[in-house]
Amino acid sequence: MSEPTDALHTFQLQRAGVRGVIARLDHAWAEIRAQASLPPPVARQLGESLAASALFAGALKFEGSLSIHLRNAGALRLMFAECTHDGHLRGIARVDEGPAASAVDLHDPRARLAITIENARTETRYQGLVPVEADQLSTAFEGYFERSEQLPTRIVLAERNGRCAGIMLQLIAGSPEASAPLDSDGWNRAGHLLATLTAQELLELPVETLLLRLFHEEGVLLQPARPLRFRCSCSRQRVLGMLQALGPEESVASLTEDGHMEVTCEFCNRIYRIDRIDVASLFAGRPLAPASDQAH
Numbered sequence: 001m002s003e004p005t006d007a008l009h010t011f012q013l014q015r016a017g018v019r020g021v022i023a024r025l026d027h028a029w030a031e032i033r034a035q036a037s038l039p040p041p042v043a044r045q046l047g048e049s050l051a052a053s054a055l056f057a058g059a060l061k062f063e064g065s066l067s068i069h070l071r072n073a074g075a076l077r078l079m080f081a082e083c084t085h086d087g088h089l090r091g092i093a094r095v096d097e098g099p100a101a102s103a104v105d106l107h108d109p110r111a112r113l114a115i116t117i118e119n120a121r122t123e124t125r126y127q128g129l130v131p132v133e134a135d136q137l138s139t140a141f142e143g144y145f146e147r148s149e150q151l152p153t154r155i156v157l158a159e160r161n162g163r164c165a166g167i168m169l170q171l172i173a174g175s176p177e178a179s180a181p182l183d184s185d186g187w188n189r190a191g192h193l194l195a196t197l198t199a200q201e202l203l204e205l206p207v208e209t210l211l212l213r214l215f216h217e218e219g220v221l222l223q224p225a226r227p228l229r230f231r232c233s234c235s236r237q238r239v240l241g242m243l244q245a246l247g248p249e250e251s252v253a254s255l256t257e258d259g260h261m262e263v264t265c266e267f268c269n270r271i272y273r274i275d276r277i278d279v280a281s282l283f284a285g286r287p288l289a290p291a292s293d294q295a296h
């Protein structure tokens, strides 16, 4: 049996001058998948993207989140996977209805893939577009890091049997982070060793066993694991903020005849019940059209 997962493991290969990270999701993936029934190829993309978002968010140096958006990849109309700096994940996928509903096509010319980083403190946002001309997301992400950050990167992602996982290697040799003298062949060696990793090993082997099996001659230094979990950042406050942005007319129009509305969060299915009193106090001081005002 394999160990329980839902953790982020960072490590260094001291001899090769490479840093790495492994993300594994088990319970969190089960909870996210339970929000909607997804055809297996779509679930695979979402699981792999969640693992990737955890790999990338592990490097955030501030309070915030990293998200991956994919649009219009064949029948996959929309996919979103997000991980915060403290390991809270959420995700969603929407597919077009019809017989081809399971066909995910990354070569679709309409496909758009983006990585967004949000800093919660400064409320700033950076978005990078990732060219998707690839058979799999991992290849697209590798190209993105190599082009945008000149950082040699190898990524393997997998989703199967209720689990998803990812591993990423990046070259640090020659940088101040490197603890060993420059080993000119270290990066190639690490890449060749990683290429022997199977999806099953990535998903199921205990992390220490996996790292020692692959990299036993590279001086593996494994840091303590950090937990990952499913947690949605929705709140009543955010729903009210959304209504405020819609404005008083639209908010009132969304109320039913008996004066309430139910807003369901599409990430966690939580239902927020908003009534006329909430809407009235949101726009206090502004006239509310047709009011049967029983607010007090």
Ligand SMILES: [Zn+2]
Binding pocket: 232, 233, 234, 235, 265, 266, 267, 268, 269, 270
């Ligand atoms: Zn939610």
